[in-house]
Amino acid sequence: MEKSAEKREARISARYKNVLKSLDNTWHILDDERVPIVREVLDWLDHPDQKLKIIHIAGTNGKSSTGAMMGAILQANGYSYGHFSSPFMLSAREQIRINDAMISKNDFVIYYDRLVACFKANGVSSNHLTHFEYFTVISLLYFVDQQVDFVLFEAGLGGLRDATNAIDTPLLTVFTKISIDHQNLIGRNLTEIAENKAAIIKKGTWVIDYAGQDITARNVLKAKTAAVGARWFDYQQDQIIIANTTPSGLDLIVNGTPGYFLNMSGAFQVHNFSIVLKIKAALTAMGYTFIQEKTREGLANVSLLGRMNYHKTTNILVDAAHNVDGINGLVSAISAWHLKIKPTLILGVLKDKDYHEMLDTIIPVVQRVITVTPNNKTRALSAEELAAEILTNYPNVDVEIANDASAAVSLAMRVRESSQALIVVTGSFYTLSAIQTDNRI
Template structure:
């Protein structure tokens, strides 16, 4: 293709992304019905896809990444829809870890806009996330993928992804307290919201370590709508060794497995992946241990225990209490000789006080940054003041931008052997990885 054409496509793509409505209609009961209508106008692309719909509080994207890698290693094509993005919005839509191109994105964006106009609606009546949801389904159908790993954005009931008809599977990672002001005040209410993705005829996969309160809600919904809960003897997963680069695992007594993602919580996510694979095998799909082992060793994803060995920096998007506990457990398991230097940026609508109580005691110093979210970010100065007030013995510095944060961390850490940890929010990672070129 002519380079001038490439540039025009890229320019138009960026312009479209820039003008998409970023509003989250999180309490609007009309959005999912609207999207159901749009899907019907688009000839129901979701009905032609084998969709594995993944919901939960933590671990969704990791589960999607692991299962996608195993599908690919076993010769299946797998579309993935996952959010949020870090370096490029196109990270949210891909096939076998290849991102959708700007040209393909625009092709299906134009198809959706044309459809809206034919039914008397304007392009701006759908939001950013709703467009990405619809575009992903059109793209996956056109590319004839074998499976789709389809990650819910926020909760289940009012999430745009819930507009699809009954998926092949409804998968639940660990459900815990988060977004209480949006999807539920307690575990029961949150589980009820998440459980809305369970539909008639769907096979339900539930994380084996799920809170009993949550499991009761999911089981009740399964029975009520006529779905099937997959019964599976829990796999025995033993972590034989763990480093920032990944973990050696023993699975049901078999050694030789390496997961290229670190943190004990990733082993819990992998237990969900093993359930998905077992359920698919009962449906007649083939997976060989050797190919699955290869897939496991080649899982890669930005922002979830993403370790850069050359600079000794760990990026992890721990953005709530549960995620921060998982990160700290991993740091403790590595028995680091020097306490890490922490680059931290959080959102003001999160329980960041408890997050600080978890992470600050295990680090040498904190460099605060402002996440890349104008409306929800807690400013670096405010975060620094909170830490200084509660932890007077911890060194705290403020970075004016991402590049300054990385440069400062590398300069003040004791040696290159001292780990730098970047965490607190996807928006923190987005700013750091885009601006610092790490």
């Protein structure tokens, strides 16, 4: 019996692997036809998006942290939730989760086959959707069948041409901080980037904005909200005070009430938490119930792979600070800890990011840098190129090159002054995905 189960599992794994290999990984970022195509597929499938209470989340930084916090609070208060997010770290299935559990390989293949049958019935081929679009649509079908109470639905890139924009009016449309990123793809300046992201606002949705949003971006969001007939959710900002900050997390006082512990480090997470409290307030106004003690419990249990993950036994911090804004948040956190010894940095970046400014921000707070090549053949800046860049512009910093992620961790543990010296692993998600396979982290 055990052997037949193993054989079945092996068959499912092989099929799942073959399905993933067959999917189109091409980016169609500037293709205006992609969202209408996904919308038509949802029509063929009897609009699964309309059967869900969707909280659509867009922004430059903080989408996944906001989603993880909100999910933990929902679950602690007795609500089930589906979470669609990207990119992934170790498995593509991380993009589709219910109450933090990934979709199984078997379920993914079942929904894939259902989609292919739908395509055949409508006279199109199995490559009618791209990799990201398949995951977007499958997530909606899965969440409907699993009858989740809410769906936290993160936009992938921008908003206008993002596959997630194919959904009908969501319950809430949420914006985290909007800043300069992907200028060559979604906008040349903050106004254009905000306009791209604002395209997800639909008639009848409630719009929730990050309290510290740049006024330029906020004006764009407000104008779009008014233009389409959505509702701007006005809310008195909560007072959140950091009582203590360590690599393990934040002790917070919320509206004068102490005893909140956020199981994610970095003062910038307070900004994401403020958005979460605003989402909770909107849901409360809609008639949903949240208990303070349960909310506190959820906050203490929140976790998110690759975002400010601190490993106490090895004194290693892993954070996907993959752009300038992310690096600023990471550096602020490191500075707030008043470390006695400057950290050792393991860094890998993509060449289409503003890595010059990222380096200007982080190099002054570290002792040395070990460069690695992210696991992305087309977009990675090689470890050698990154090391050369650092040596040219920051001659007082020690620089080493590692052949792979495991070698980088071994080297960092060997060269740091003592186990009291923090090792920080950051940069691209493609760097972190390789690092996370190291069982020392």
